[in-house]
Amino acid sequence: MDEVTEGVEKIDFHHPYTPYDVQEEFMNAAYNVLERGDGQIGILESPTGTGKSLSLICAALTWLRNHKRSRFENSVTEAAKEFKDEPDWIVNQMLKRKREEILKQWEEREARLKKIRAKEKLMEERGAKRRRLEDSNTRKHDKAVNDEDEWLLDQDDDTSQGDDNTSGFSKETRDLMGKLGLGTLHAKEEVEEDMSKNEVKIYYTSRTHSQLTQFISELRRPTFPSSLPDSLLNEDPSTDSEGIRHLPLSSRQRLCINPSVSRLGSLPAINDRCTELQQPKTKDKCQFVPNADNLGLTHQFRDNALATLPDIEDLLELGKKLQVCPYYASRTAVPGAEIITLPYPLLLQKTARDALGIELEGNVVIIDEAHNIMDAVANVYASAVSLNELRRARQMLGVYVKKFGKKLKGENRVMVAQVARVVDGLKEWLENASGLKSEQGIVDPNMLLRSKSIDQINMYKLIQYIQDSKLAYKIEGYVAQAESQASDDGAATFRSTPVLHTLLSFLVSLNNLSSEGRIFYTKVSQDDIKLSYLLLSPTHAFSSVASSARAVILAGGTMSPFEDYMAHLFPSLPENKITTVSCGHVIPSSNLCVWTLSSPGPKAVEFEFSFQKRSDKSMISQLGLAILNICTAVPDGVVVFFPSYGYLDEVVAVWGEASTGQPKSQALWDRLQAKKAVFRETKGGSSDEVLEQYTEAILGSDKGTTNKLDSASRRNGALLLSVVGGKMSEGINFSDRLGRCVVVVGLPYPNINSPDWKARIEYIESTTLERLKTSNPSMPKAETVAAAKQASRDFYENACMRAVNQSIGRAIRHRNDYAAIVLVDRRFGTERIRQKLPGWIRGGLAEGSQNQGLGQMMGKLSGFFRGKKASAAAQLS
CATH class of the missing domain: 1.10.275 (Fumarase C; Chain B, domain 1)
Incomplete structure (x- = not known):
């Protein structure tokens, strides 16, 4: 495995700001993976708050433009070889014509796109931008078709359409798409698209549409030079830069503009009704599907999409404006797009890729938020049916x-x-x-x-x-x-x-x-x-992506530990094809304090929240006292992550009991509430509501709102009790005052006695055993069995640590942020577990903290936050 010491020459990544060292490291690593190609894999970790998305954009598009420039030059050089026996003046004339042809195509395309951009900008300046989302009530009250024959099965339906049917298109639509050059069925391309044909594309995918929308907003920040080589540039300054041609892809559910179809709500029903409206026998066909009559509007849709860096809502509005189906019309923009964004399921499932006309061969795949890619693959192929259903x-x-x-x-x-x-x-x-x-x-x-x-x-x-x-x-x-x-x-x-x-x-x-x-x-x-x-x-499900693409980059804020990606996504790939990088954080080291709390004191019971020991009431009470002390030293927001909802309920119940010989008012729960406003996440409850109340308790006075909490609660901030793997542990930013301290209680190992985890462990052991026997037949049986068992243990432990690392990453969100992280469990002090923490967390660990107690931790925390308070006061003065 290549740990990226192999650098590349200094590259201008066209970053819109002055990049930090860690961003330079990240961009160089990504660029290097793409440049080497040939099935290269990059597993890149850059903590949230370090500008990971913008770094990915700058590295990938800088590489793509450089690659195109090189391809243009090579095409001219290759053309010259065909005339090697001709006189120089003939060769020079031919090369001149070739360059002029490329330049003319490029200029015509850019002129057309720039004209559209100018028009769009003018519309925005005049405030004429249309509403993005159709009023939900309009869809809700659309009248249903009352003709019962609509639901009758066709008697003479030709259902022998073979594998092509998995694309979800009717035969008539596939024939029509073939004529129009849509999807995977290619017809003769238009002249202006010739230079885009077979060009390398970047497929960027993330977990949710909101994350893709955020990525697109970042995509609008940088400006990149023209893909034309120097030999083709003329004195016209307009050829120096080139707009990014981006296309978002999505499902019919998000892009359908036919009210009678979109009102159906569920994706399967929408897909079925859409394809049925294109059958030869259908009387009232969908009027929005691209056809010979609206070909001009379809091309107008394509040009607008490539000119304006749209998100999904923009495509939906464009389709409504032009009265052409965005789902199908977006396919015409695929050949000319440089970067295509789409959610996980559309990339990870081959049938979905085929339906959208996505060809990964020779192209680049970037998977963001890739810490959950293995779960995402499993979810794409998962299914369930209940007795009541x-x-x-x-x-x-x-x-x-x-x-x-x-x-x-x-x-x-x-x-x-x-x-x-x-x-x-x-x-x-x-x-x-x-x-x-x-x-x-x-x-x-x-x-x-x-x-x-x-x-x-x-x-x-x-x-x-x-x-x-x-x-x-x-x-x-x-x-x-x-x-x-x-x-x-x-x-x-x-x-x-x-x-x-x-x-x-x-x-x-x-x-x-x-x-x-x-x-x-x-x-x-x-x-x-x-x-x-x-x-x-x-492994098998992901292999079609990994084996087809020119290069695959897995990027995330908390990718550690890396071993699982190599063992279960790319088990057969040689080490020289895998590059791993774990970047540091952009914050100075003085902005992070990490402490391992193994026990309250020298003679006290050790904190070990294993399944066998975690119900010890004495240990739970000691945990409560430790959190009470943390709340005393830490201003504003403290977020505590527990291993499960069940254990959180158990802990709160113990804290609510009165201490022996003490009145009820002295229960730990009451003491915590007196220190800070206390909130808790509940299974199935509304995380938005809890988060809003928690935020109000901390920032209410800053926002000029009337806080319903008493002044003491408002002054001392709030405590949020949450769960690792719950709604608060991913996708929510506890930046600045919302997360001055993150506490992780125990190691959230999955239930190893559950049938699904038993099956996973058994599968990993058996496949590892088989692989070792094949690759190393002389290895003693006992060693082979031991190695297979270790592989399953590592997978089990890594699943736990990925969840921990994701929760930890909620605190530090930007360069000027600061926070303390407290890991409460003696096992966090072991070298094996510490090595599975992200590098930037390990770098912030207080030396020897695992051997010290609550008193030393309180001194460290108090000093850390006193220093931050003094620093803030000095800046104000």
């Missing part, structure tokens, strides 16, 4: 057959009956499993399929039929309409998770079972139980 599905089938049963002929009759049989079989198995003593367990798929003899059904053929016939959509749609008419509501509405589409997803998983997947049952409530499919390893 199956009961609802059976009821819906009954309603549908009662209405249309006599009209169902041939294959339709057979297949609907098979769907009913599958539902009955799964339902019967779950009803029997409800009587099992264990709350959860692994399911033998062979036993599951024997119920009602489901194993006699050709599941592949049944899945194809459900997909091609849009059976789930038709049944859901008819029942929703019938129920709405019965309730005099008048509008058919789909549930957010249509049960028949949920069943279809589970059947797909059931049909594609591999050694990497397992099926589990879990008792959800007293009267409900569910079946779920879990992908145990992301």
Whole structure:
């Protein structure tokens, strides 16, 4: 593995500000990975608050422009080789013509895009920018189609469309898209797009649309030079720079502008209705889909998208303005785009990539917020169906057959009956499993399929039929309409998770079972139980991304520990193809104080919040006293992360008890509330509401609002009790006064006795054992077994430490921020655990703190915050 000591020459990354040293280190590492190409992998860690997104943009687009410049020069050089035997004057004339042709195409494209940018800017200056989001009430009250024939299955439907059907397009639409050059079906490209064809693209993905929107706002900050080489630049200053051509991609659910489709709400229903409106037999086809009549508007959409650095809402508004479908029309902008943003599921799933026309071969993939990439891959392929959902599905089938049963002929009759049989079989198995003593367990798929003899059904053929016939959509749609008419509501509405589409997803998983997947049952409530499919390893699913792309960069604020990414995403990749970097923070070392609190004092019980010991009431009381002391020394906000919601409830209950021989008012809980306003995160509760109250308790007086809390609470700040892996531990910034101290209580190891973790551990051990036997057959069996067990232990421990590191990262959010971090558990003092903390946290650890007690920690914290207070006062004076 390359630890990036191999530098590159000094590069101007066109950063809009003066970059810090850690940003230079990060950009150089990213640039180096992209430049080397050939399947290179970069795993790059840069703490939140260090400008990671902007550094990624500057490194990637600087490299891309340099790469294009080199490609242009090479194309001219290659052209010259064809005329090597000709006189020099012929060669020179040819080269001149070639350069003029490239320059002309570039200038025409840039002139067109600049004209659009100028028009957009003028509209903004006049305040004419339209509203981005359509009023939700408009969609809610759209009238439903009342024609019941809409829900009847086609009798002569050609459902043998093969693998192409997975793209979600009807045959007619695929033919039309082929003529227009949309998606993966290529027609003759327009002349002005020739220079964009086959150019390297950057696919940037993140976890949520809000994170992508933030990235796009950062994308608007820097300016990059032209991709034209020096030999093609003329004296016109307009050729010196070149706008970034960016395109966001998303699902129909976010981009559909057809009210009769978008009102359906759920993504599966929208997808099915959209494709149905393009079938040859459909009377009222969708008028927004690109066709020969609106080709000019489609190209106008493309040019506007490439000219304006849009986000998803901008594309939606553009589609409404031009009356052309943004979902399909955005495909025409793919060839000319330099950077394409999209959420995780659209990149990680091959069927989704195929549907969007995404080709990773030879292109660059950047995955941001990549600390949860393995979970993201598993989630993309996960599926579940519950007993109550199956009961609802059976009821819906009954309603549908009662209405249309006599009209169902041939294959339709057979297949609907098979769907009913599958539902009955799964339902019967779950009803029997409800009587099992264990709350959860692994399911033998062979036993599951024997119920009602489901194993006699050709599941592949049944899945194809459900997909091609849009059976789930038709049944859901008819029942929703019938129920709405019965309730005099008048509008058919789909549930957010249509049960028949949920069943279809589970059947797909059931049909594609591999050694990497397992099926589990879990008792959800007293009267409900569910079946779920879990992908145990992301290796195979992620391999199609890693093996296709020119280079892949995994970037995140808390990527440590790195080992899992290499072992489970790229297990077969040689070390010289993997680059890892852990950057320091932009804050000075004096702005961070990290302490490991192993015990309250020399003779006191050690803090060890393992599952076996954490219920010790004495230790819980000592923890409360330690947090009470921390609240005394730390101003403003203190955030405490516990291993689980259950343990947080247990701790609060103990703190609420009166101390022996003391009145009730002296309970630790009351003493904490007297020191700071106390808030707690609850499972299933509203994190937004708790966060708003917590923020109000700390900043209320600054914002000029009337704080309902008493003056003492307002003056001393607030205490927030939260959970590692909960809503407060990711995506929420406790910057400045909101997070002057973060306390982590214990190590939040997952429940190793749960069926899913047992299956994961077993899978990692068996695959590691197999790999070691193949790669090193002479290795003694005992050593092989020990190495396999160690690999599973590392994976288990790394999952815990990634969650800890993510919680720690909530505190320091910018260069001038400062905070203390307290790790409460003796195990944080061990070298093995400390090595799995991010480098910037390890650098801030107080030397020998694990061997000292609460008294020494209080002295350190008091001195740290006194120094910050004095420094702030000195700056004001």
